[in-house]
Amino acid sequence: MQERILGRTGVPVSVVGLGAWQLGADWGNVDEDAALATLAAAHDAGVTFIDTADVYGDGRSERLVGQFVRSLPAGERVTVATKMGRRVPQEPDQYTREHFRAWNDRSRENLGVDTLDLVQLHCPPTPVYDNDAVFDALDEMVQEGRLRGYGVSVETTAEALAAIARPNVASVQIIFNMLRLKPLDEVLPAAEKAGVGIIARVPLASGLLSGKYDELTTFGADDHRNYNRHGEAFDQGETFSGVDYNTGLEAVRRLRALKPENLTMSQFALRWIIDHPAVSVVIPGARNDEQARANAEAAAAPALPAETHTAVAAVYDELIRESVHGRW
Numbered sequence: 001m002q003e004r005i006l007g008r009t010g011v012p013v014s015v016v017g018l019g020a021w022q023l024g025a026d027w028g029n030v031d032e033d034a035a036l037a038t039l040a041a042a043h044d045a046g047v048t049f050i051d052t053a054d055v056y057g058d059g060r061s062e063r064l065v066g067q068f069v070r071s072l073p074a075g076e077r078v079t080v081a082t083k084m085g086r087r088v089p090q091e092p093d094q095y096t097r098e099h100f101r102a103w104n105d106r107s108r109e110n111l112g113v114d115t116l117d118l119v120q121l122h123c124p125p126t127p128v129y130d131n132d133a134v135f136d137a138l139d140e141m142v143q144e145g146r147l148r149g150y151g152v153s154v155e156t157t158a159e160a161l162a163a164i165a166r167p168n169v170a171s172v173q174i175i176f177n178m179l180r181l182k183p184l185d186e187v188l189p190a191a192e193k194a195g196v197g198i199i200a201r202v203p204l205a206s207g208l209l210s211g212k213y214d215e216l217t218t219f220g221a222d223d224h225r226n227y228n229r230h231g232e233a234f235d236q237g238e239t240f241s242g243v244d245y246n247t248g249l250e251a252v253r254r255l256r257a258l259k260p261e262n263l264t265m266s267q268f269a270l271r272w273i274i275d276h277p278a279v280s281v282v283i284p285g286a287r288n289d290e291q292a293r294a295n296a297e298a299a300a301a302p303a304l305p306a307e308t309h310t311a312v313a314a315v316y317d318e319l320i321r322e323s324v325h326g327r328w
Contacts, residue, residue, distance in 0.1 A: 001014045001015070001016065001045070001046025001047070001048075001296065001299050001300075002014070002015045002274075002299050002300075003015065003048070004277075004279075004280045004281065005197070005280065006049070006079065006118075006170070006171060006197040006199075006280045006281065007151070007170045007171045007191070007195060007196045007197025007198075007280060008149065008168070008169070008170040008171070008195055008196060008197070009079075009117075009118060009148065009149045009170045009171065009197065011079055011117075012048075013048055013049040013079050013280065013281050014046055014047050014048040014049055014281065014296075014299070015274055015279075015280075015281055015282065015299050016046075016047060016270065016274070016281070016282055016284070016295055016296050016298060016299045017047055017048075017049030017050060017051060017199075017281040017282065017283040018038075018039070018042040018047050018049070018050050018051070018283060018284070018285070018286060018292065018295075019051050019201060019283035019284060019285040020039075020050055020051060020052040020056065020061045020064070020065055020285070021052075021053070021056050021061065021285055022285045022286070022287055023035040023038065023039075023052075023056070023057070023060070023061045023064050023065070024052070024053075024055075024056025024057025024058075024059075024060045024061030024062075024064075025056060025057040025058075025060065025061075025222075030287050032064065034287065034288055035064045036064065036067070036068055037288065037289045038286050038287065038288055038289055038291070038292050039064070039065065039068040039292075040068065040289070041286075041288075041289030041290075041292040041293050042286065042292040042293075042295075042296060043068075043072070043076075043078065044293075045292065045293050045296030045297070046296055046299070047292070047296055048077060048078050048079060049078070049079045049080075049081070049281045049283070050065050050069075050078060050079070050080050050081070051080075051081045051082075051173070051199065051201070051283045052065050052080065052081070052082050052083070053082055053083035053084075053086070053122055054082060054083065054084050054086075054087060054103060054106060054107050054110070054122075055083075055086045055087060055122070059106065059110045062082060062107055062110035062111050063110045063111075065080055065111065066080075066110055066111035066112040066113070067112075069111070069112075070112055079117045079118065080111060080113075080116070080117050080118075081117060081118040081119075081120060081151070081171075081173075081199070082107050082111065082116060082118070082119055082120070083119070083120045083121070083122035083153055084100065084103040084104065084107065084119060084120075084121065084122055085103070085121050085122040085123070085124050086122045086123070087103060090124075090125050091125065092124075092125045092127040092128050092131065095121070095124055095125075095128050095131065095134050096137075097133070097137040097140070100137050100138070100141065101141070101146075104116070104119065104141060104146050104147065107119070108146070114145070115145050115146065115147060115148055116146065116147040116148070117147075117148050117149070118147070118148065118149050118150065118151060118170065118171065119138075119141075119147045119149075119150050119151075120150065120151040120152055120153045120171070120173055121134075121150075121151075121152045121153065122153050123153050123154060123155050123235065124152070126156075126158075126159060129152075129159055129162035129163060129166075130162070135166055135168065135169075138150045138168070139168055142168075149170040149171075150168070150169065150170060151163070151169055151170050151171030151172060151173060151197070151199070152169060152171075152172055152173070153172075153173035153174075153199075153201070154172060154173065154174050155175075155235050155237060155328060156328045157174070157182050157183060157185070157186060157187050157328065160172045160174050160183070160187045160190075160191075161186060161187060161190055163196075164187070164190050164191055164194050164196045165194075169196060170196065170197060171196060171197035171198070171199055171280065172187070172191060172196055172197070172198055172199070173198075173199035173200075173201050173283075174187060174198065174199070174200065174201065175200075175201055175202040175237060175238070175241055175328070176188075176198070176200040176201075176202075176203070176273060176276075176279070177200070177202060177203045177204065177205050177209060177241060177269060177272075177273065178205075178209060178251075178255060178269055178272055178312050178315075178316065179205045179208070179209070179240075179241045179243050179248060179251060179316065179320050179324070180202070180205070180237075180241045180242075180324065180328070181313065181316050181320075181321075181325070182324075182325050182328060183198075184276075188276060188278035188279070189278070191278055192277070192278040197280035197281075198278050198279045198280055199280060199281055199282075199283060200273050200279050200281070200282040200283065201283050202238065202241055203269060203270055203273050203282045203283070203284050204266055204269055204270075204284055204285075205240050205241040205243060205248060205269075206224075206225050206238075206239055206240045206241070207225070208240050208241075208243070208245075208248045208249070208252055209252060209255070209265060209266065209269040210264075210265055210266045210269075211252055211256055211264075211265030211266075212265075213249065214249060215246065215249065224238070224239050225239055225240065229245065237327070237328050241324070242323075242324050242327060242328065243320060243323070243324060244323065247319055247320070247323070250319060251315055251316075251319045251320060252265070254315045254319075255268075255269075255312065255315055258308050258311050258312065260301070260304070262301070263298070263301055264294060266284070266291075266294065266295065266298070267294065267295070267297060267298040267301060268298075268304075270282055270284060270295060270298035270299075271298050271301045271303075271304055272304060272308075272309070272312060274298065274299060274303075275303050275304055275309065
């Protein structure tokens with residue numbers, strides 16, 4: 001498994017990590033045994049970075065990740081990134097020192113650690129990025145040993161650039177995939193120049209880029225791909241990357257023609273992201289051990305030819321750009 005440095009943390013992490021949202025909630029039920037088997041399979045395949053959040057299943061994801069990490073033999077290194085900020089109404093004045101410390105206490109308890117590896121503000125309201133007191137409070141928690149570093153998970157490229165400009169932000173987590181190319185314009189170059197890590201989330205566009213869905217596919221009532229297609233519960237960009245579902249299906253059909261024969265569609269989508277050196281780690285989710293192993297294998301695939309990247313951009317320009325590029 002290839003490793004890259006996670007920005008200003010200075011910590012090497014596997015270039016393919018594991019996103020643990022689905023182990024908590026919002027993707028249909030994943031029972032505890034399946035969740036722990038998924039974590040174990042990812043780790044066995046070389047994954048050393050796991051991304052979770054305090055609201056995924058109201059802490060269930062954090063607790064399962066913590067249970068798994070504590071079960072590893074002494075000396076086994078896994079970096080766990082969590083998030084905070086979505087437990088309250090999304091108003092800038094909720095992002096206070098007192099709330100941060102309370103959320104931090106809860107995550108440390110859930111994960112069973114004294115010091116969190118990385119804490120990310122969880123897509124905070126845009127005014128938060130201009131509030132010096134927010135980042136002073138985070139710096140204070142680093143100094144106290146509550147966390148080793150902090151980053152920001154963002155919705156828009158403008159928010160990413162604001163976070164990168166902050167001197168102690170270690171990483172920025174942003175949606176980046178073959179149906180969401182805008183980060184290539186400014187965010188990835190700015191992060192690389194500043195030494196800020198990029199965590200690429202929603203790499204498979206909520207499964208669209210797996211190539212497994214069609215017009216007849218249905219999703220459960222507890223799956224955000226059913227209830228959040230138009231942003232009913234949270235930002236629309238988190239579901240299918242904000243792409244209209246049927247348009248996304250057509251884009252995937254065209255992208256399939258570009259796929260190397262030895263890769264699945266999911267591996268192709270992950271390899272495309274890995275080809276960008278500014279990306280520290282890509283965090284696909286997995287609901288079972290088989291998916292976790294297959295995702296990790298993308299790191300060993302050869303880099304894609306330049307003409308493939310050009311062709312991917314052409315599909316984006318024709319089908320996706322007009323409806324998505326200006327929104328995030």
